[in-house]
Amino acid sequence: MSEQPGSDPRVDSVYDRYLASLLEGERTECTSVVEGLRAGEVPLRSLYVDLFQRALYQVGDLWEQNRVSVATEHLATAITERMVALVEPGVFGGEARRRVIVVACVADEYHQLGGRMAADLFELHGWRAYFLGANTPHSSLLDLIEKTKPDLVGLSLSIYFNLPSLLAALDAVRAAHPDLPIIVGGQAFRWGGEESLRRYEGVTLVKTVDDLERIATGHGSP
Template identity: 40%
Template sequence: MNSIPDIIQSDFRAALLSGNKAHCSKTIQSLIDQNFTLEEIYEHLLKRTLYQVGELWEQNQISVATEHLASSIVENLLNELYLQLQPQQCNGKKAILASIPGELHQIGVKMVNDVLEAKGWETYFLGSNVPSNDLIRFAKGVKPDLFALSMSLYFNLPELMKLVDELRLHFPDTKVLIGGQGFTRGGTEITRRYSNFTYCSNLYELNNYLT
């Protein structure tokens, strides 16, 4: 595991907050050329920077507009990285990925989607704020081997619990992966209650889970 130097991450954050997408993209390409892995770029650059941006917003040091700009640029960068993926042979497994109802953030679960695709999974990325009824209806047609759900804000925990009840009713044996920044404040006890639920705090834990 290679750690991206702080000076590079700091420079990337400054470019992101100023809206300099070209510089951000150049930084990503430089890391790829240096043989940093997808997980390393996601974890040590993109995820780390977005967490810092979120903290700046919570502290009223940046505006909502700037936070949205940063998120938009990162989503574009994810799309650029996606084009460079070299997926493994299809393993026959299917996963549905989504942010829970009421959750407007989707970047983290998009990263999980890309990692799964790179490992040969057939993925269905539904994005943010997916109503429970629609997710269940869609899943009945797909019959997934895995659900991956994201919660970025802790106050959305009640919505997660409602969705958990629905999943346990309709898909009692299907594995469910949960993650997101919201769990830094609690909620992971759900994995102790239900054996088919697993919490992953980062992409390295995801890799261990998949092997």
């Protein structure tokens, strides 16, 4: 049984089985694990953080170590996206929301799951979270901001080499909305990039899920 500090023991007890199934591309087995956890009323946050995020980080590590192929990594991501869709009905309450966030992945960015899960975590904390998926053109992002008048914009970056696309998106949003708070985050920032954000006013780098939730609950900047 794999354990990680602070994680739900019920998730820990099935984690290895889930990860093995994910790497094997066994969608049905993954579904069975997730449905079992949902039936046991494991909180959605634990599923997102202790299962989905943890497993995908581990798959990413294995890929970086050349122990699994990019095809395996893509399949694992696609299965996880399906698992997120499976539990997402529990995320949305439907009632009127006072705060709005627009979450997007920048142009050339084909990894969207982190952004989607971040958007869902905001929903769990009572926000209306609009999500624009992978490879969002600036025009679509600006259109949605115009339409929904969000309190916050979140930009996700998974691949460090796409940092110029993120900076271009920040320039575009800043030019149109000088005072709109923006958060950025994603696996790309494991390799640096923080210093390139310093020239932007009101842009906050969010490094952990806890930091993200502090913002979502109003206990952290912005």
